[in-house]
Amino acid sequence: MTHPWFEGTATPRVLAHRGLVAPDDARVGVVENSFAAVAAAHSAGAPYVESDCHLTADGIVVLFHDDDLSRVTGDPRTVAGVTVLELERLMAERGGLITLAQALDAFPTMKFNLDVKAADAATAVGTTVAPYGDRVLVTSFSDARRREALAAAQTAARGVRPATSAGSSTIARVLAAVATRSDRLLARALTGIDALQVPERRGRVRIVTPRLIAAAHRHDVEVHVWTVNDPDDMRRLVRLGVDGIVTDRADIALGNLS
Template sequence: MTHPWFQASAAPRVLAHRGLVPPDAEGVAENTLAAFAAAHAAGATYVESDCHLTADGEVILFHDDDLVRVAGDPRRVADVGLRELQAIMGTRGGLLTLAEALDSFPTLRFNLDVKVEAAAAPVGRAVAAHAERVLLTSFSDERRRVALRSAADGGGSPATSGGTRTIARVLGAVASRSERLARRALAGVDALQVPERHRGVRIVTRRLLDAAHRSGVEVHVWTVNDAGDMRRLLEMGVDGLVTDRADTALDVLSGRA
């Protein structure tokens, strides 16, 4: 049975990568209240975001380990409390805790990347009551599994996308043309979220798509911002585009671009 996360709309899906920051939105940072509101206003159903833990134990939506790129502050996110982070981000679009995001955007589906080990269990607890509209992922399969177990302890069962080791196992199975190994590698995941290429090596191929689809697993490609690339990947049969330009991707899907 398909997880409810996937039932909000038919594939192919547009996943608004860290929300949407329009080109004319001066001063607005990614992963903020303003960015998610813009994605929602553009018509996005799915948003991708990242989870870190503050010094006082709050799960926030933030990508980087530190504040250098976003705020010019050298401190690590884990060393700063929630109130101070809210003040820093107040003029940059508005910081969101995970709980605030889930409550503020009840119609959005969230694709959440657990960035640090300390955040894994708290993320699972936070999404347990919203599991039908959450997909949990991480580059670390262990972090992902900790978050899933924590959600299950709270009575929730989010969807999930495989981490780096899972993806490596799937790619190995596809390269060996072993459907049995591919099915084994894909067991327990609902999606694979991958770049089209990694270090010059093509990841997204028709063989990968066919293997995933035979196991009922979707393939989402990140981060795709060019309309021509979007059309080409959709023609290949990918199930989702993770993009900074959710507005453009939605226009491509509708035939307006």
């Protein structure tokens, strides 16, 4: 059965990478993964926001990509080393902090693709999204972290389990199965997986190929490619058969892929 996260939205899916920060917004200090960036993606009509989850010192899940604050705020501390109130002050002139709970409540029609960045955030992410599982996809480079978040959501048992995309070790198994043309190994690797979210290439190695897309589709698994900002590349990948584009410029993608 198709998970509700995939229903009601046509492919190719446009996933707003860390929200949307257009050039004019960036010039006035708005940053990625801020409340303003998520609101801009929503206003542009993006049905999905791809974001990242960390845990503050006082146990609040926030949308933030890096382990530390230096690149985004100039503060050298880690996300785990500050309280949510401290982080709110740092983000006040950068588009505003947004917690995971706030994102789910403030944008009730939006679906979220959540990457669990920190090991200590996995359980908190799962319990936070449990009531909203129909519009959440959980992922992580770490399959263990991804599974921990899913288990926490299922333990809370307050709705539909979140959808999920494969972590790095599962993707490696999928690629090996595709290379050896083993549908048995492929089926085993894709058990419980709803999507493969991958870059088009890793160095000189091409990951997204017609064979991979066909193999995933045979098992009712979608292929989403990150992070694609050039309209020509977006259209080329869609022609190849990918189901979703993760992009910093959801506004451009929506205008070119609709």
